[in-house]
Amino acid sequence: MRNKYWLLVTAVVFVFARGLGFTEANLFYCRYFLHDVNRFGPLMTVFQIALVVGMTVCGPLIKRLGKRNAALLGIVDPIFKQALIILSPSNYAVVGRQNMDPHSNQADTI
Numbered sequence: 001m002r003n004k005y006w007l008l009v010t011a012v013v014f015v016f017a018r019g020l021g022f023t024e025a026n027l028f029y030c031r032y033f034l035h036d037v038n039r040f041g042p043l044m045t046v047f048q049i050a051l052v053v054g055m056t057v058c059g060p061l062i063k064r065l066g067k068r069n070a071a072l073l074g075i076v077d078p079i080f081k082q083a084l085i086i087l088s089p090s091n092y093a094v095v096g097r098q099n100m101d102p103h104s105n106q107a108d109t110i
Contacts (some may be wrong), residue, residue, distance in 0.1 A: 003105050022047070 026047065030040040062070045 035090070 003050050023044065026043055027037070030043060031037050061073075065073065070108075
């Protein structure tokens with residue numbers, strides 16, 4: 001591909017669409033699993049804080065563990081957290097706590 005700007009714009013659109021997907025998924029989750037749309041705001045706040053913390057922790061974690069081990073942690077860690085959410089999908093404390101972990105978005109930032 002010779003047009004690098006087209007690739008850049010496509011990548012930016014993909015990232016924005018992915019972020020919108022997370023927002024819509026959380027709204028769906030609050031509406032149909034937690035049965036309270038008012039919890040959407042705090043859940044998204046916790047999600048965004050975890051995203052920022054995860055991005056700041058990611059660099060030192062890669063230096064300490066190495067790229068391979070940090071990537072494995074970023075893959076394995078969310079699997080266990082999703083299992084907790086699957087076991088108790090309507091428990092707001094479990095869902096909010098899983099989103100607060102800085103490693104929850106680590107695989108996205110490597």
